[in-house]
Amino acid sequence: MKYLDEYADSETSGRLLKNIEAVFRKIGRPVTLMEVCGTHTMSIGRYGIRSRMPEGLGLLSGPGCPVCVTPAEYITSAVRLAEMDDTIITTFGDMLRVPNASGRSLLQFPSHKVMTVYTPLEALKTARANSHRKVVFLGTGFETTSPLVAETVRMAAGGNVKNFFCYSAHKLIPPAIRAVAGNPAAKIDGFILPGHVSVVIGTKGYGGLDIRGAVTGFEPLDILSGILDLLEMIREGRKDITNCYGRVVTAEGNVIMQNAMEDVFETADSRWRGLGELPESGLRLKGAYSRFDAEKEFGIDAESEEDIPGCRCAEVLSGLCIPPECPLFAGTCDPSNPAGACMVSSEGACRAYYKYERK
Numbered sequence: 001m002k003y004l005d006e007y008a009d010s011e012t013s014g015r016l017l018k019n020i021e022a023v024f025r026k027i028g029r030p031v032t033l034m035e036v037c038g039t040h041t042m043s044i045g046r047y048g049i050r051s052r053m054p055e056g057l058g059l060l061s062g063p064g065c066p067v068c069v070t071p072a073e074y075i076t077s078a079v080r081l082a083e084m085d086d087t088i089i090t091t092f093g094d095m096l097r098v099p100n101a102s103g104r105s106l107l108q109f110p111s112h113k114v115m116t117v118y119t120p121l122e123a124l125k126t127a128r129a130n131s132h133r134k135v136v137f138l139g140t141g142f143e144t145t146s147p148l149v150a151e152t153v154r155m156a157a158g159g160n161v162k163n164f165f166c167y168s169a170h171k172l173i174p175p176a177i178r179a180v181a182g183n184p185a186a187k188i189d190g191f192i193l194p195g196h197v198s199v200v201i202g203t204k205g206y207g208g209l210d211i212r213g214a215v216t217g218f219e220p221l222d223i224l225s226g227i228l229d230l231l232e233m234i235r236e237g238r239k240d241i242t243n244c245y246g247r248v249v250t251a252e253g254n255v256i257m258q259n260a261m262e263d264v265f266e267t268a269d270s271r272w273r274g275l276g277e278l279p280e281s282g283l284r285l286k287g288a289y290s291r292f293d294a295e296k297e298f299g300i301d302a303e304s305e306e307d308i309p310g311c312r313c314a315e316v317l318s319g320l321c322i323p324p325e326c327p328l329f330a331g332t333c334d335p336s337n338p339a340g341a342c343m344v345s346s347e348g349a350c351r352a353y354y355k356y357e358r359k
């Protein structure tokens with residue numbers, strides 16, 4: 001396989017692959033690992049890592065793509081907000097193309113009504129420049145983006161901006177891992193933990209999870225090291241959290257970012273595509289900052305919605321199937337005409353399989 005050899009130091013990657021093979025043989029049974037993060041999913045596809053694993057060692061994608069886990073009803077509510085005369089919706093680009101069950105998406109609106117932004121600060125700037133309109137930022141993502149949103153909300157409060165609102169679908173990774181690990185149908189032996197999230201929450205952020213986990217970066221050698229760590233744990237029959245990304249991840253994480261999140265948000269139950277409603281797995285604006293809460297401002301009370309019939313995103317995100325097992329994969333669903341969120345997002349498992357592993 002050329003990719004891994006092209007991108008990684010072949011001597012080191014060769015040694016890691018040999019060790020993976022050797023430890024896997026000693027385990028003597030099939031093993032399933034899950035990479036939680038969408039960026040890992042893309043790296044595994046890009047470098048051809050899955051195809052270099054011994055037969056019986058499976059790598060499944062998990063619920064770590066922010067666009068993918070945002071449920072269909074959130075899209076419906078965002079579309080309703082965009083239909084109001086006095087609003088401007090601001091969002092990261094991937095959210096534009098996600099369809100709800102009726103096939104509607106934010107892409108149908110003109111760019112002065114639904115704007116793509118690269119940071120929440122751009123949304124705040126838009127609010128300042130359009131004081132006669134209510135500017136809603138679609139706050140999606142995990143512990144990586146929520147501190148930036150928290151800081152933006154603090155700036156809005158400090159500047160007494162009255163027309164900026166956040167529609168929060170922010171989610172927390174540890175409760176999602178707990179849900180997947182606790183599902184006997186998924187049978188995950190170990191988790192490749194997300195590097196970016198771990199920079200913020202530190203390895204201590206996974207305390208209380210009864211899992212095997214390895215925090216890794218996104219380069220091929222990082223991922224191979226994480227896989228080897230997990231296999232060693234399985235062979236020794238122990239559960240632990242190891243850190244293979246010590247060049248940026250610490251035990252404590254980034255305390256400044258954690259404080260920003262804690263100042264502005266409080267945890268709340270949250271619905272995930274695929275995992276359903278998970279207790280204390282989301283973030284909502286709290287206290288003095290709740291005046292920036294779009295759900296309160298617009299009285300949003302979204303009812304749970306199904307995905308498009310036939311779409312198996314929910315099972316893909318829970319580790320219950322792989323994208324090619326979806327009947328729509330590469331047929332009626334592809335990146336130019338996505339039927340589900342996992343094909344839309346640049347970090348989606350279906351998108352990764354389509355791009356790198358389509359037969």
Ligand code: SF4
Pocket residue numbers: 310311312313314316323326327328329330333334338339340341342343344350
């Ligand atoms: S291939 Fe398309 S329809 Fe099937 S699970 Fe993936 S995103 Fe959903």
